Amino acid sequence: MTRIDTTFATLKAEGKKAFVAYIMAGDTDEAKSLEIMKALPDAGVDVIELGIPFTDPMADGGTIQLAGQRALAQGMTLQKTLDMASEFRKTNDSTPIVLMGYFNPIFSRGVDAFLSDCTAAGIDGLIVVDLPPEEDDMLCLPAQDAGLNFIRLATPTTDEARLPKVLTNTSGFVYYVSVNGVTGSAEASGANVGPEVARIKSHTDLPVIVGFGVNTPEKAREIASIADGTVVGSAIVSQIAQGKSVEEVTAFVKSLADGAHSA
Amino acid sequence: MNDLFNSFMNGPDEKGRFGNYGGRFVSETLMPLILSLEEEFEKAKTDPTFWAEMDDLWKHYVGRPSPLYFAQNMTEELGGAKIYLKRDELNHTGAHKINNVLGQIILARRMGKTRIIAETGAGQHGVATATVCAKFGLECVIYMGAHDVERQAPNVFRMKLLGAEVVPVTSGRGTLKDAMNDGLRDWVTNVDNTFYCIGTVAGPHPYPAMVRDFQSIIGKEVRWQLPEHEGEGRLPDTVIAAIGGGSNAMGLFYPFLDDESVRIIGVEAGGKGVNAKMEHCASLTGGRPGVLHGNLTYLLQDDDGQILEGFSISAGLDYPGIGPEHSWLHDTKRAEYVSITDKEALDAFQFSCRTEGIIPALEPSHALAHVMKIAPTLPKDHIIVMNMCGRGDKDIFTVARHLGIEMGAEGRDSE
Numbered sequence: 001m002t003r004i005d006t007t008f009a010t011l012k013a014e015g016k017k018a019f020v021a022y023i024m025a026g027d028t029d030e031a032k033s034l035e036i037m038k039a040l041p042d043a044g045v046d047v048i049e050l051g052i053p054f055t056d057p058m059a060d061g062g063t064i065q066l067a068g069q070r071a072l073a074q075g076m077t078l079q080k081t082l083d084m085a086s087e088f089r090k091t092n093d094s095t096p097i098v099l100m101g102y103f104n105p106i107f108s109r110g111v112d113a114f115l116s117d118c119t120a121a122g123i124d125g126l127i128v129v130d131l132p133p134e135e136d137d138m139l140c141l142p143a144q145d146a147g148l149n150f151i152r153l154a155t156p157t158t159d160e161a162r163l164p165k166v167l168t169n170t171s172g173f174v175y176y177v178s179v180n181g182v183t184g185s186a187e188a189s190g191a192n193v194g195p196e197v198a199r200i201k202s203h204t205d206l207p208v209i210v211g212f213g214v215n216t217p218e219k220a221r222e223i224a225s226i227a228d229g230t231v232v233g234s235a236i237v238s239q240i241a242q243g244k245s246v247e248e249v250t251a252f253v254k255s256l257a258d259g260a261h262s263a
Numbered sequence: 264m265n266d267l268f269n270s271f272m273n274g275p276d277e278k279g280r281f282g283n284y285g286g287r288f289v290s291e292t293l294m295p296l297i298l299s300l301e302e303e304f305e306k307a308k309t310d311p312t313f314w315a316e317m318d319d320l321w322k323h324y325v326g327r328p329s330p331l332y333f334a335q336n337m338t339e340e341l342g343g344a345k346i347y348l349k350r351d352e353l354n355h356t357g358a359h360k361i362n363n364v365l366g367q368i369i370l371a372r373r374m375g376k377t378r379i380i381a382e383t384g385a386g387q388h389g390v391a392t393a394t395v396c397a398k399f400g401l402e403c404v405i406y407m408g409a410h411d412v413e414r415q416a417p418n419v420f421r422m423k424l425l426g427a428e429v430v431p432v433t434s435g436r437g438t439l440k441d442a443m444n445d446g447l448r449d450w451v452t453n454v455d456n457t458f459y460c461i462g463t464v465a466g467p468h469p470y471p472a473m474v475r476d477f478q479s480i481i482g483k484e485v486r487w488q489l490p491e492h493e494g495e496g497r498l499p500d501t502v503i504a505a506i507g508g509g510s511n512a513m514g515l516f517y518p519f520l521d522d523e524s525v526r527i528i529g530v531e532a533g534g535k536g537v538n539a540k541m542e543h544c545a546s547l548t549g550g551r552p553g554v555l556h557g558n559l560t561y562l563l564q565d566d567d568g569q570i571l572e573g574f575s576i577s578a579g580l581d582y583p584g585i586g587p588e589h590s591w592l593h594d595t596k597r598a599e600y601v602s603i604t605d606k607e608a609l610d611a612f613q614f615s616c617r618t619e620g621i622i623p624a625l626e627p628s629h630a631l632a633h634v635m636k637i638a639p640t641l642p643k644d645h646i647i648v649m650n651m652c653g654r655g656d657k658d659i660f661t662v663a664r665h666l667g668i669e670m671g672a673e674g675r676d677s678e
Binding site for chain 2 (some may be wrong): 053054056057058059061062069072077079090102103105106107108109125129130131132134135148152153154155156157158159177180181182185186224228255
């Protein structure tokens, strides 16, 4: 059982939906980013997705791409991202941390070294956007062996025939991408998402969390009500980009979490 | 020679790998799309009607076969090996790019796609794509780094004349790799009607194999053309081509991979020199393996796995990666890879103009610079075939500036 499994079991027992928040590690600088991260659990965040900055985030829209550039300009690295998680763990041993990013920085570090670093830093799961099931032996399988959850994205293009393949080595939860597109672009529609979530749930007992295109408390509530929870990324990152204070960012996150939890 | 178990021509495997390189490193949204493309390509490969359509267009629209020209003046001046130029710069649109674009657009039509997107650096692939889209009445959107839009103004105008929408890419650092990122972003957003026409032997499987197969017409023609000059059965002793992503080189090399007597040399852009400052685009000489744009291959990157920008006088070579099959040919030592600096390429550019009356693009000028280095050291019966993969009209402003010649408004815009 990872912290992810425990968290979802608790939420289920309480009849609550999950709220997952994404921030980019090191945006706009290391200290502020850590401060925001530490404030997330009290704002109602059930699972933290911590973005690993990368120069070429091809599945992300402008908001998250720019966040990565800001972080890199401040000297953020994969090592410092892991250090941030370790620092967070000193005061919080329950909120799951999922690292989200692209494969090259991990490949560059070396998969075995990266996985032992993750375990040491208290990381619970990985979302690596550019590793489909066809490349499972690169990271997914070694990560599961190391006791980490490997969370896969399912998308509107993942048809019925392909879905079992996508779900096979997935653990922790399934991240359903609500729209064809990049992060922070089109708005998710509950009418479209509902049947898709049902379709995925007919293939798996894992929680299904919906992300992409969720940007307001109302939208968080709408989407959470038809799934096991929802993810907000770009809308939070936008607040950070606008130079909002830690308190302002946290208040915004709380409004989103309240929205999702009221579902 | 073509022993199935001991051939360099069997790649990629069913996972799209050439040795360790290649693969399918894309987001889930794109995975079903590249699987259906692979299926369509596999069907087309053995479909005579597909190749009949290609052959017809290659002949009547592109102007193939391109000549194999004995460069007598170059040969005499360099005083060694016999130099032949494969004249792919004479193709419609002025480069080898259209060989591949035709194949992909015909596939797109068979798949019922109505909208074509592409990335372009120097603009040659963009122009070729816009051209074929105009011919077939397809919507065409070209992603081009904002910096390249400025320095390649004539090609931008050509694409617009041909009816394409040119989108200047400002995300990231606004270069070719960012144009490719934006192309992929467009594709995940418009999955139903859009076909991504990649311009080089890179990207997720099946692109590296597919683009190679379309470009292999270059090497296949050389195999029957050289005997017309040199007698039956004569193979080149050395084949040489410039490499950015590496499509013109794969096209020339592939049909010779199993001919052990043929020495294969790829020429990367050395920029200001392959040094620690990374002022070059020599992925194999100065990079290490990594994952970008759907494939595992040699990349220019820092210690943290962040991708670095390449630097080259040639916008067509200005890419931090290289096709995965080249990475494999490099590691297996079937091919050699060298680098040529901007200055050496400029000298070769002028040498070609002066000796043969051929204004080459800056990309093949890199290949020619290496020919100039080795030809004098080789015997007179040694035959070199170099791919003259593009013409230099697009580059005259850049060359003028480097030679210190003022060309007016357009010249000033080209930095």
